[in-house]
Each structure stands twice: as structure tokens, then as C-alpha cells.
Amino acid sequence: MEEMDDAPEATSRQTGLDAAGSKGPATISDVAARAGVSKTTVSHVLSGRRPVSEATRRKVMRVVEEMGFQQNFFALGLSGRRSQTVALVVQDLTNPFYPALARGLQQAVGKRDHVVLLADVGAGTPPIEAFLNEAVQRRVDGVVVAAVDVPDRMLEPLLASGARVVTVGSPRHGTSTDVVSSDDGRIAADAVAHLYSQGHRTMGVISGPVRVAPGSARLDGYRQALRDHGLRPLRAAEAVGDWTRESGAKAMNLLMDLERRPTAVFCANDLMAIGALDSARSLGLSVPSDVAVLGVDDIDAAGLVSPSLTTVRVPAQEIGRVAGELLLARMDDPTGTPRRVLVQHHLVHRESA
Amino acid sequence: MEEMDDAPEATSRQTGLDAAGSKGPATISDVAARAGVSKTTVSHVLSGRRPVSEATRRKVMRVVEEMGFQQNFFALGLSGRRSQTVALVVQDLTNPFYPALARGLQQAVGKRDHVVLLADVGAGTPPIEAFLNEAVQRRVDGVVVAAVDVPDRMLEPLLASGARVVTVGSPRHGTSTDVVSSDDGRIAADAVAHLYSQGHRTMGVISGPVRVAPGSARLDGYRQALRDHGLRPLRAAEAVGDWTRESGAKAMNLLMDLERRPTAVFCANDLMAIGALDSARSLGLSVPSDVAVLGVDDIDAAGLVSPSLTTVRVPAQEIGRVAGELLLARMDDPTGTPRRVLVQHHLVHRESA
DNA sequence: CTCCGAACGCAAACCGGTTTGTAAGCAAGG
DNA sequence: CCTTGCTTACAAACCGGTTTGCGTTCGGAG
Structure with a gap:
């Protein structure tokens, strides 16, 4: 003063x-x-x-x-600069995976004073194309695409406009972008390793649909892991679900009917694992003493059901953080070949296995 | 051609x-x-x-x-127009209530070609103030604040800049904005009515902290509803939790120890209700035959625990939609007194009550 | 002492729209 | 026939920055 x-x-x-x-x-x-x-x-x-x-x-x-x-933000933008904005396109915001991802992304890009423009494909309105067009208009610095419903074709105007793109999940075929994803093969391997260490020698699996990447990768990882432990993967002990609780219960019924009944079941996601718990309960089997159940994701409910679910946690928030960092790195240096980053999951040991 | x-x-x-x-x-x-x-x-x-x-x-x-x-987006903005953007500030994106709200908001404002700028207070980075300042800079048309951690003071620059504000939850004291919220009193009333209709005449309640609005409003609603049904609210049958599962279990233990043991317990949220289920299980009581349990929120886990939880669903997505509509309405006509909209909840009947 | 290049700062043009003041064209009214 | 009034379109100024080209100033070398 x-x-x-x-x-x-x-x-x-x-x-x-x-x-x-x-x-x-x-x-x-x-x-x-x-x-x-x-x-x-x-x-x-x-x-x-x-x-x-x-x-x-x-x-x-x-x-x-x-x-x-x-x-002034607009004056800055008008004279050719970018907008300190990154767009995030998610498949389905009501799936808890995506909010966690969004948070991680915000943390990463927020450090460099960038702001997150959100689009939830699952909302239906507005259409993705309209949103991506808007992103071009607003000259976003980067886009994180965590949605299978976004084909390469739609990303082209964005790339042409100079925005950087990071894909979450499996790599794209047409366009090459940086990619960050979980290591589905190792997830399955770690799950099997845990069950093995608990003494289980007869295992079964409830897999997701094999035509999508996480489905097949987790199934392959499971098979390979069995072999690595000197066990033989049995075709009969492989059931396929569609990620839903009901499909998990149905699959479990099948597995529990087997002649060589598995003492442990690896489920490719938590929802199916919870279905498996339903089935076990209705069959009068107690978990984990009669049969152990292990899931993937660590959704909220995993800790709330009883017995609580042992599961492999996919760190959505870290995926978001890494996606943000890849984006920032690309903005600093657009050259170089596309990178692929696998984030580290970890096993959450609770009651069911 | x-x-x-x-x-x-x-x-x-x-x-x-x-x-x-x-x-x-x-x-x-x-x-x-x-x-x-x-x-x-x-x-x-x-x-x-x-x-x-x-x-x-x-x-x-x-x-x-x-x-x-x-x-051109920037040229438009530079010459005094607003930006076809609404900001959404949420308390904690990992709480499933908020993603649903975000989706509803996107649907509402998307129809008028507006885009959603997201800020998750819970992420910690960047600080809220920085985000709100950014919102002013970008001349957002409106802001939906669904976060208790945002005091009136922080909203002032925003309002001064001409942006419209809608608050989700309880009305603000200092600044008057449009408000949208659930009708906590009626939620409790409807819950009690349901329990009453199932034949319960001795009820208990596990309330949230009474210093915050949803806590006290639900408790008051519960008491009033009892009286409306000709029952007397008993002080002893009123336990207080802190919204967590553990606090719910503890409170339930208390209630089940009562001389006049309630045959039904209304829990002010699902997490505490799940805690109550834990307690009942450990006490060897079966739900709902020995004691009925009813929650509020309808979180994912409500349908996944067993017995599945009967609960009152607060329609987060609709809250978001309404917030968006209030915002759009205010942009069209900034005059008039602040409005308060209560959205309609409904009871989801499952196994626990 | 003169000349040269580097360092520094300025005026003006530009980005792509909106908005204001005004001119031109035309029909109706005095 | 000349206003008057209305419609329609335009030139120029403006929003708030960045960027280019150029003139000054200054220290040091010749």
C-alpha cells in the first residue's frame, strides 16, 4: 500500500x-x-x-x-493460437470407469492450465460428429477418445486441424495415434497366479465376448497362464458371457455342473463375477471354501457384496492421467512414432478368492 | 450443379x-x-x-x-457474443450421482448446440477458483454448480460476467440463483408410506448428519410421515450416521438392541443401508422377514447386494436435465425471480423391504 | 571519428467476425 | 415533381490480441 x-x-x-x-x-x-x-x-x-x-x-x-x-481468450484464439482445451470423448459416463478416467485427465492437463470439454457418447445427444466438429471449431489442443463408437473417419478432421489424439483401449487400425490401455494379458496372468498360490489346481473361466479386444486378450492370457503353471486349459471349463451379471450366473451354473468341477473361477469382469456369486449361493456352495471367484475392474459394488469380491483393479484414473500426459507430450513435440503405454493394474484381495 | x-x-x-x-x-x-x-x-x-x-x-x-x-468460434467470441458453453462443477465425479447428472445436462444443453466444460472439485487439481476464472475468461453462458465446496463469493465474478448460474442441492444464502434439487421431505415420506403399507408399525431411522440439508430434511420428513400415519416417532429409534457403510452398521446394531425393536429401518442413503444389512446378517437376522431395510439413492450396488436393496431413487440424470433447461431459460429471459425446482423421485421395490 | 551490427521498441496490418452510420433505390403522399 | 419514409446493402470502425517490417539507440571495432 x-x-x-x-x-x-x-x-x-x-x-x-x-x-x-x-x-x-x-x-x-x-x-x-x-x-x-x-x-x-x-x-x-x-x-x-x-x-x-x-x-x-x-x-x-x-x-x-x-x-x-x-x-483475452478469444483474441488469443483468433490470432492463431490454440485454446488450452482438451476434449474427452467417453463411451458411457454411467460406467464408473469413465468418471475416474476423466478425473485423472483433469489432474494431468490441469497442471498446464488446460480445461476439459466433455462428451458422453452414451447420452445420445448431441451426436458425436457434432461434438467433434465443435472441437475442431474451438481449436482444441487435444482429444482423448475412450469410446469404441468413434471410428477413425471421424477423427480425421480433428487431426487435420492440428489437434493431438490419444486413444484409450485398443489401437486403431487406420489412423495411428498414441494409445494407453490396460494390459489385459497380464491381468489374467496375475489373477491365475493368485488363484494358484491359494492352492487351486482346477480352474475355470468366465470370459467376455471374444470378438472385442479385452475379451479375447483376457481369455488368451488366462490360457497362457495356466500353461505357465504347468496346468492344462480345459475347453469345457471355459464359459462365455456378455459382461452382464445374468450371463455370469448362467455361465457359473454350467461350470458348476462339470464333472471335473473347478475350485476357482476367473471372471473377466466384476459384474459377471457377482453373477457367479449369485449362482454359487443358489446352488448352496459357499465362497471361497467350495469355489473361489475372482473378478476384474474393482467396481464399487465389489467391496459391497458379500462375500466381498477379490478382483483385479484397472486404474482408470491413472489411465486418464497418462492419457493427459501423452497429450501434453505430443503438444510439445508432435514428431516421433506413436507410443503405446500399458498401465499397471493390481490385485485387490478380499473375501471371495 | x-x-x-x-x-x-x-x-x-x-x-x-x-x-x-x-x-x-x-x-x-x-x-x-x-x-x-x-x-x-x-x-x-x-x-x-x-x-x-x-x-x-x-x-x-x-x-x-x-x-x-x-x-469462427473465436471471432464470434471476440465481438462480444457468448460462447455456447456451459460449465459444470461437481463435488466428486467418482460418486455415481454426478456422472448421471452430467449426462442429463449434456442432453439438455446439447439440443441448443452448447458444449459442457467439466470441473471435478474432488480431483483437487486445478483449484476451483482457477477453473471458475477460466469460465469467466471463456465467457461461458452458464454454470451448473453441484458442489458444496463452492461458496457464494467464488460465484460473484461469474455472475458479474453475465453468466447464469444454477445450483444443485440446497439454495444459497448470499447469492440468489435458480435451484434444482430432490424433495428430501417427500422422499422420507414415501419411504415411510411404503414401509407402512407393508404392515410395519414400529420403525426406526438411520439418519445422515443433521447439520447438512439432506440429512435434516430427510429426518424431519420421516418424523412427520410417522405422525401422518398416526405413529409416534421415538427418539430412541433415531440413530445418526455419517453416510458411510460402517456408520450404518454401527447404527443398526444400536437399533436392534432396543427394547421395542423396529421391524423396519429407513436409512437416509444406500451406503448406510448396506451397512445395516451387514449388521443384520451378523446378528443372524434375516431381511426383510425379521427386519426390513430401505435406502435412498439407488446406487449401482443397491441392485447387486443380497438381499437386493429397496430404495428411493433420486433421478440424477433428470436433475442434470432440469438444470440445463433452467439455464437455457435464463439465457432467453434473465429477468424474473429465481426459481426452485424439485424433481420427482420414485421408489424402487426390491427384496429388502 | 565513423561505421556497423545487434538489441530494442514501435506502428501498422492482420485474424474473422459484428455493429453502426449512411447511401441508394423505390413507392406512396403532398 | 419533390418530399418523405421505408427497405436494403455497404463501408468502416471495432473487439483484443499477435506478428511483421522498420527506425532508433547503443557499444565496439576499424
């Missing part, structure tokens, strides 16, 4: 009128006027694209602080 | 070079040149702020279609 009552006082008085007082937020011209330099110089100080003498730099920065000047 | 070979041809030829061919997307000048009118006229056709002759309008629109012209 005291310090302001010296030399700059006269200046601050006169500019105070039209800068702080009357019109809205301060503009670059206000700053320039008050600092006694030109707009150009202020711009250079702020962007650092051209050298400015230390004295001038200081003087300008002080005024910037004083006036609380912030560059 | 054929039609293009007449008068405008010469013009379209020369502009075709630098409009469609070389540089990026078409600008308003390109359109003007090709349509043989001025920028001004094109602008008026597009915005409809001044009358334009039907013939000119048609001509311009045809060219707009042909060239796939879209107004």
Missing part, C-alpha cells in the same frame, strides 16, 4: 479512470499505456517470443500484476 | 481459388465474395438481427451450404 504512493502515483491516477474503473477487464492496451510502452512490447513480454530488456520486462510485469491483466 | 453455370460463375471462379482451394476453412469474406454481397449482409443473414430481402437471403444461404461455412 505504502509503496504505491511514490512516482507511479500520477500515472496510476489517470489510467485508473478508464482501466480499473469504467470498462470491464483490463486490455493489453491499458497495460501498455500504463507501463508507458507499446502493445507490441507487452505482447512480447508475455509470450517471450522476442527478447525484451530486463528493465522493460519488469516494468511491464509489475503493471500486469497490478491491474490483474489476463489475455 | 447446373445452376451454378450462370451469372455468379465468374465470381465463383475467382474466389474459388483462395476460398475453397488454398487456405483453410471458408471465412465470411469468402462467402460474401462468392455470393456477390458484402460481409455485413452475410452477417445479417446469419444472425437475423436485421432484415434481409428474401432473394438475398436465399442466395447467401446457398453459398453458405455449398462452402460448408461455419462462423
Whole structure:
């Protein structure tokens, strides 16, 4: 307070009128006027694209602080810059995986003052294409696509506009982008390893549909893991579900009917595992003593059902974080071949296995 | 196609070079040149702020279609317009209530070509203030605040910037905004009515903390409902939890120890209700024959635990939808007193009550 | 002392729209 | 025939930044 009552006082008085007082937020011209330099110089100080003498730099920065000047978002965008925005396209926001991913993404890009534009494909409105077009218009810096319903074709205008793209899940065929995903093969392997360590030697599996990547990768991983432990994967002990609780129960019924009944069942997701628990209960089998059940995902309900579900947690939040970091890295350096990052899962040991 | 070979041809030829061919997307000048009118006229056709002759309008629109012209987002913003963006601030995105709300909001505002900027307070990064400042900068049209951690003070710059605000939950004291929330009193009343209709005459309640609105409102609603059914609320049968599963179990233990043991317990949320189920199981009581349990929220797990939980569903998605509609309505007509909308919940009848 | 290059700062043009003030064309009224 | 009034379209200024090209100033070398 005291310090302001010296030399700059006269200046601050006169500019105070039209800068702080009357019109809205301060503009670059206000700053320039008050600092006694030109707009150009202020711009250079702020962007650092051209050298400015230390004295001038200081003087300008002080005024910037004083006036609380912030560059106008639209003016910035209009003169060719990008928008400090990343778009996130998710398949289905009501699936808890995606909110966690969104949070991780926000954390990562927030550190660099970027903001997240959200699109939930599952909402139906507006159509994805409209959203992606909007993203181009707003010159987003990057897009994270975590939705199978977005074909390569739709991403092309985006890439053409200079935005970076990161895909979550399996790599795309047509367009090559950075990819981040879970390591489905190892998830299955770790699950099997756990069951084996608990003494189980006769295992079964409830797999997801094999035509999609996580389905087949987890099934393959399971088979390979059995072999690695010196066990033979039995075709009969492989049931297929469609990720739903009901399909899990049905599959479990089949497995429990087998001649060589498995003492442990690896389920490719938690929902099917919960279905398997339903089935076990209705058959009068107790879990885990009669049969152990292990899931994948660690959804909320996994800890709430009883017996609580032992499961392999896929760290959605970290996937989001990594996606954000890949995006930022690409923005700094757009060259180089596409990267693929596998995030580390871990086993959550509860009661069911 | 054929039609293009007449008068405008010469013009379209020369502009075709630098409009469609070389540089990026078409600008308003390109359109003007090709349509043989001025920028001004094109602008008026597009915005409809001044009358334009039907013939000119048609001509311009045809060219707009042909060239796939879209107004530049930044230029639009720079010349004083708002940004076709609404911001959503949520308390904790990993709580399934909020993603559902987000979806509803997207559906509502998407119909008017608005896009959703997301901020998850729970993520910690970036700080809320930074996000809200960013919202002001980007001149968002509106903000939906569904987060208790956002005090009035922080909203002021936003309101000053002309953005509309809708609060989800309880009304604010200082600033008056539109509000949308569930009807907590009636939720409790409907729950009690259901239990009553199942023949229960001795009830208990596991309430949330009474210093927050949904906690006290649900407790009050419960008491009033008892009286409305000619029953006397017993102080002893009122336990208080903190919304967690553990607190629910503890409270249930208390209630089941009572001399006049309740045959039915209304829990102010599902998590505590699941805790109550834990307690009942460990006490060897069967639900619902020995004691009925009823929750509020209808979280995913409600359908997955066993016995599955009868609960009152708070329609988060509809809350989001309504919030979006209130926002749009306010943009059309900023005048009028703040509105408060209560959304309709409904009872989901499962096994536990 | 003169000349040269580097360092520094400025004016003006530009990004792509909107908005205001005004001119031109035309029909109806005095 | 000349206003008057209305419709329609345009040129120019403006929003708030960035970027380019150029003129000054200054220190050091010739």
C-alpha cells in the first residue's frame, strides 16, 4: 500500500479512470499505456517470443500484476493460437470407469492450465460428429477418445486441424495415434497366479465376448497362464458371457455342473463375477471354501457384496492421467512414432478368492 | 450443379481459388465474395438481427451450404457474443450421482448446440477458483454448480460476467440463483408410506448428519410421515450416521438392541443401508422377514447386494436435465425471480423391504 | 571519428467476425 | 415533381490480441 504512493502515483491516477474503473477487464492496451510502452512490447513480454530488456520486462510485469491483466481468450484464439482445451470423448459416463478416467485427465492437463470439454457418447445427444466438429471449431489442443463408437473417419478432421489424439483401449487400425490401455494379458496372468498360490489346481473361466479386444486378450492370457503353471486349459471349463451379471450366473451354473468341477473361477469382469456369486449361493456352495471367484475392474459394488469380491483393479484414473500426459507430450513435440503405454493394474484381495 | 453455370460463375471462379482451394476453412469474406454481397449482409443473414430481402437471403444461404461455412468460434467470441458453453462443477465425479447428472445436462444443453466444460472439485487439481476464472475468461453462458465446496463469493465474478448460474442441492444464502434439487421431505415420506403399507408399525431411522440439508430434511420428513400415519416417532429409534457403510452398521446394531425393536429401518442413503444389512446378517437376522431395510439413492450396488436393496431413487440424470433447461431459460429471459425446482423421485421395490 | 551490427521498441496490418452510420433505390403522399 | 419514409446493402470502425517490417539507440571495432 505504502509503496504505491511514490512516482507511479500520477500515472496510476489517470489510467485508473478508464482501466480499473469504467470498462470491464483490463486490455493489453491499458497495460501498455500504463507501463508507458507499446502493445507490441507487452505482447512480447508475455509470450517471450522476442527478447525484451530486463528493465522493460519488469516494468511491464509489475503493471500486469497490478491491474490483474489476463489475455483475452478469444483474441488469443483468433490470432492463431490454440485454446488450452482438451476434449474427452467417453463411451458411457454411467460406467464408473469413465468418471475416474476423466478425473485423472483433469489432474494431468490441469497442471498446464488446460480445461476439459466433455462428451458422453452414451447420452445420445448431441451426436458425436457434432461434438467433434465443435472441437475442431474451438481449436482444441487435444482429444482423448475412450469410446469404441468413434471410428477413425471421424477423427480425421480433428487431426487435420492440428489437434493431438490419444486413444484409450485398443489401437486403431487406420489412423495411428498414441494409445494407453490396460494390459489385459497380464491381468489374467496375475489373477491365475493368485488363484494358484491359494492352492487351486482346477480352474475355470468366465470370459467376455471374444470378438472385442479385452475379451479375447483376457481369455488368451488366462490360457497362457495356466500353461505357465504347468496346468492344462480345459475347453469345457471355459464359459462365455456378455459382461452382464445374468450371463455370469448362467455361465457359473454350467461350470458348476462339470464333472471335473473347478475350485476357482476367473471372471473377466466384476459384474459377471457377482453373477457367479449369485449362482454359487443358489446352488448352496459357499465362497471361497467350495469355489473361489475372482473378478476384474474393482467396481464399487465389489467391496459391497458379500462375500466381498477379490478382483483385479484397472486404474482408470491413472489411465486418464497418462492419457493427459501423452497429450501434453505430443503438444510439445508432435514428431516421433506413436507410443503405446500399458498401465499397471493390481490385485485387490478380499473375501471371495 | 447446373445452376451454378450462370451469372455468379465468374465470381465463383475467382474466389474459388483462395476460398475453397488454398487456405483453410471458408471465412465470411469468402462467402460474401462468392455470393456477390458484402460481409455485413452475410452477417445479417446469419444472425437475423436485421432484415434481409428474401432473394438475398436465399442466395447467401446457398453459398453458405455449398462452402460448408461455419462462423469462427473465436471471432464470434471476440465481438462480444457468448460462447455456447456451459460449465459444470461437481463435488466428486467418482460418486455415481454426478456422472448421471452430467449426462442429463449434456442432453439438455446439447439440443441448443452448447458444449459442457467439466470441473471435478474432488480431483483437487486445478483449484476451483482457477477453473471458475477460466469460465469467466471463456465467457461461458452458464454454470451448473453441484458442489458444496463452492461458496457464494467464488460465484460473484461469474455472475458479474453475465453468466447464469444454477445450483444443485440446497439454495444459497448470499447469492440468489435458480435451484434444482430432490424433495428430501417427500422422499422420507414415501419411504415411510411404503414401509407402512407393508404392515410395519414400529420403525426406526438411520439418519445422515443433521447439520447438512439432506440429512435434516430427510429426518424431519420421516418424523412427520410417522405422525401422518398416526405413529409416534421415538427418539430412541433415531440413530445418526455419517453416510458411510460402517456408520450404518454401527447404527443398526444400536437399533436392534432396543427394547421395542423396529421391524423396519429407513436409512437416509444406500451406503448406510448396506451397512445395516451387514449388521443384520451378523446378528443372524434375516431381511426383510425379521427386519426390513430401505435406502435412498439407488446406487449401482443397491441392485447387486443380497438381499437386493429397496430404495428411493433420486433421478440424477433428470436433475442434470432440469438444470440445463433452467439455464437455457435464463439465457432467453434473465429477468424474473429465481426459481426452485424439485424433481420427482420414485421408489424402487426390491427384496429388502 | 565513423561505421556497423545487434538489441530494442514501435506502428501498422492482420485474424474473422459484428455493429453502426449512411447511401441508394423505390413507392406512396403532398 | 419533390418530399418523405421505408427497405436494403455497404463501408468502416471495432473487439483484443499477435506478428511483421522498420527506425532508433547503443557499444565496439576499424
